[in-house]
Amino acid sequence: MGDGTPVAAPGMVAQANQANAAPASSNAGICAFFGVILGLIAGVPLSYYFQNEAVRQKFTLGGYLKRIVDVVKDDQCRNPVIIACVVCAVVFGVIGALIGKSGKKS
Numbered sequence: 001m002g003d004g005t006p007v008a009a010p011g012m013v014a015q016a017n018q019a020n021a022a023p024a025s026s027n028a029g030i031c032a033f034f035g036v037i038l039g040l041i042a043g044v045p046l047s048y049y050f051q052n053e054a055v056r057q058k059f060t061l062g063g064y065l066k067r068i069v070d071v072v073k074d075d076q077c078r079n080p081v082i083i084a085c086v087v088c089a090v091v092f093g094v095i096g097a098l099i100g101k102s103g104k105k106s
Contacts, residue, residue, distance in 0.1 A: 028100030035096025036089045043085030044068060050080035 048056065048064045055064070055077055064071065071077045 027103050028097045031100030031103075032093045032097035035092035035094070035099075038096075039089035039092030040085050042092065043088035044081065046088060047081040047084035050084055051077060 045061060045065060048059075048061050051064075051071075055071070059067065059071075068081070072081055
């Protein structure tokens with residue numbers, strides 16, 4: 001203190017830290033975005049379990065994932081893939097937003 005360096009009041013330091021921190025909504029938005037992307041990716045293998053019995057008898061999970069383009073081209077098999085991807089995207093997005101909002105605030 002006697003060496004000539006300026007000393008900031010404690011309130012001023014807290015205000016400076018708050019000004020430099022990213023807003024919580026921005027953090028929540030980024031986390032939600034990544035949650036949606038991960039949900040879309042997770043929905044594809046999950047959709048295998050919602051396919052009708054004939055598809056599950058014909059393919060293993062690995063074979064299903066290798067031929068997912070052919071599966072989606074079939075009208076009857078397309079809906080479970082879309083539904084699983086959308087549901088997973090919404091769930092993962094909400095979880096991501098909640099994680100972003102509850103992030104550590106310093």
